[in-house]
Amino acid sequence: MQTDANVVHINKGTPEQTPTSPLGRLPVALIQVRDKAAQQLKQALQALFDNADDTLFEMADRATSNAEQNTFFEAMRDLRLKRKSIERTFLQKVFESFSLLNQYEIGKPPQLDAVSFESLSLVQNDELEESVAVDAMVAKVNNRDGVALGHLTTRLNTLVTKKVDDRANPLGPRVLCESFLDACRTLGVEIRVKLIILKLFEKYVLSEFGELYAEANEVLVAAGVLPELKSAAPAPRPQGRSPATRASGLSASGQASGVPAGSYAEGDMQEVFGVLQDLLSQVRGTALPQRELPADAIPISSNDLMRLLSHLQQHLPTQQYDEFDVRDKLENLLTRVSAKSGKSRVVGQMDDDVINLVSMLFEFILDDRTLPDSLKALIGRLQIPMLKVAVLDKTFFSRGSHPARRLLNEIASAAMGWSEQDDAQRDSLYQKIEQVVQRLLNDFVDDPALFSDLLADFLAFTGDERRRSELLEQRTRDAEEGRAKAILARQQVEQALNERLLGRTLPEVVVRLLEEAWSKVLLLTRLKHGQDSAEWRAALATMDDLIWSVESHDEPEDRLRLLELVPGLLKSLRDGLSSAAFDPFSTGNFFSQLEALHVQAFQRFKRPLDDEPVAEPSADETTPGNGLPVLDLPLALDIPAEPPAMVEVVEEIVLLAPGEVPVVEPETVLAEGDSALKQVDSLRVGSWVEFQEDAEHKVRCKLAAVIKPTGKYIFVNRTGMKVLEKTRMGLAVEFRRGAVRLLDDALLFDRALESVIGNLRRLKGA
Structure with a gap:
C-alpha cells in the first residue's frame, strides 16, 4: 500500500505541502525513513542553534577590535531572529528532496561533477570558500559513513523509479549541506561567520549521520528491502561507550571494531597522531633516548597496558605528585611482570608513543604559569586517566570536542581566575575540581563515558558560577559607569565655577553660596538633563545673574536692570536649592545675607529712588512663612549697612563627593x-x-x-x-x-x- 508524500508526519516544525505541489508518490517504508530522519535532523538543528550563541559569544569575546566584536554580536542577533525560518526552510527542502525521488525533472541542466582550476577565478571568493568547506565536510562523512550511505542508496534504488546515487541521495551529506546553505541565504552575515555556522552544522548535524544511516537502513530492512545487505551494514552503537570511543571505532585493545577502512577516526589519527608519531620517530635516538629492547621482547597488548595503568592510578601519591614519574613506575611494573612470566615484556611502539606524548603534554601543563600552583597539583593527577583515554582513542589528540579534552580545558579555564587562598579547601571551585579528579581516579577503568558525565556536571557548576559572577560584574560596571558620569559632571561644574570665580573678588557669602549650595544644583541638573539642556543653561544663567547682582554698578540702566532682576533671581535660587534638598536653615541664612548685599547695591546709586519706579515684589517673595527674607527695597534703603566681607578666589575650586578624599x-x-x-x-x-x-x-x-x-x-x-x-x-x-x-x-x-x-x-x- 502506498500513501501520498504530501502527508507530513513530524510536528509543526515542517511546513505543510500544498495539494497542488507536483510531488511523486512514495512507498510507505520510504515515508517512514523520511519522517524519522526529519525528526532526527530537526533535533540536531535545535542543538546547533542552542549552541550557536555560546560559540559566537566566545568569538566576540576573543575579538581584537570593536568592529569584529560587533560582527559576531550582529550575527548572534540575526541567527536568533531567523532561527525558526532556517529550520522550516531546511526541513522543507528535505521533504522536497524525497518527493523528487519518484519524479523526473524536465529541463534541468545536468550538474557538473567538477570545476576546472581555470574557472575558479570566475567564482566569487565567498562562494569558493563555502564550496571548499562543504566539500571537506562531505568528504569526512563519506569517509566515516560511506558504507552505510552506500547501503541506503542501494535500497532507495529498489523503491523508486529515478536512478539515485550517493550525491543525489536526499539524506546524503552533499544534498543536506546544500539545503542548509540555501536555508541560511537570508542571514546577513560575513563569510567567516557563515563558515563558523557551517562548522556547527558539521559538529551537531553531520556528526550524527552514522546513527541516521543505521536507523534508516534498519527501517528498510524491517520492510524487507534488501535484507541480505544487513550483515555488511555498520555495527550498531555499542552500549556503555562514549561518543568519543564510538567515533573512533577502537576497542579497548586499540583494534578496529566494525569501522571501514579510511574512517573518520583513522583519518583524524593520521592527521594529528600520525604527524606526532612521525616527529617522535625522527627525534628518537637523538633528542629522545632510543629504547634498547631485548631480542626476545614481547609487546604487551593495549588491554594489559590499561590494567597496569589502572594499578598505578589506584596507588598515586597524594603529595608531591610532580615527583611521580609514570614511565618509571610502569617500567618497574613491567620488570615484575617479566620476572613472573619468564619473558621480557615491553610496551608496544604505538602505546609508547602515546605515553611519550601525554608525558610531554603534562610537562607543559605543570610548567604553565597561567595555572595557579595549588590547582596544578590537582590537574597533574589527571595524567594517568588522560593517558588511558589516549590509549583507547587516538582522536584524543585531534578532536577538540573530545569529552576528556574538553573537561581538561574547562577545568583550566575555570581555574584561570582562582587566587591562592589560606584555606583552599573551603573554596567551592577547588572542592569541585578535587571532586572531579578523585572521581576519575576512583572510577575510571576503560569507559570514557565517565568523562562525558563529569564534563556535563562540571559545566553545570561553572555555568551557575559564571551567571552569578556576570550579574555582579554587570552591577560593578553599572556602578562604575554611574560613578564616571558623576565625576564628569562634577568636573564640568568645577569648570563652570572656576571660569566665573577664579581670580575675582566677591562677597564671601556669594562665594560660599555658589561653592557649597549652588554647585549641588548644577551637579543634579547636569546629571539629570545633560550639558546641552535648557535646564543646565538656566542654572548657569542664575549663577551669572547672582554674581552680577552683587558687583558694583554706577550706570542708571544698571539700577533698572537690578530692580527687574532681583525678584526672579531670588525665586530661581530658592527653587534650585529646594530641588537639591539643601539645608533649609542654611538656605535662610544665605538669603538674609543676600538681601543685605542687594540693599547696599541700591544704596550705592546716587539718584533718589523716589524719582524712579520701583519694581513690585512677586507674590513668592512676599509670602510670609516661607522661610525666606522679604526684600522690601524702599524701606531697605533706610537701613544702615556695614560693608560685606569680601574674598578673593585664588585657588581652583575642587568638589568632592561625600566621604571622598582627593587621591x-x-x-x-x-x-x-x-x-x-x-x-x-x-x-x-x-x-x-x-x-x-x-x-x-x-x-x-x-x-x-x-x-x-x-x-x-x-x-x-x-x-x-x-x-x-x-x-x-x-x-x-x-x-x-x-x-x-x-x-x-x-x-x-x-x-x-x-x-x-x-x-x-x-x-x-x-
Missing part, C-alpha cells in the same frame, strides 16, 4: 609610542591578568570595563567583585616594571599540544 596618583608619563602603552591598548575586556602586589602576594583579576569618560580600567575577581582600578598610564607603568602579567586564556590542551609539536620540530631541526 593624587603618582604617574610616570610614558611616550605615546611606548611598548607598555601598546600592551595596555591591546587589552580587551575579559582579559585575565596577574598583578604582583609584593614578593609574596599576587592578585588575579579580569578586565571588566574600560570607563572612557574617566579613562579608568576596572578589574574584578572571578566572583565579579571589583578589586583594582587603574588609569591607562598607571597600568602601562605597571607593565613596564613587570608588576603585571597577561594570562593566556587560550585552551590549555591546545596550547600544550602546540608546544609539544613546536618542541619536536625544533628538536628535529637541531
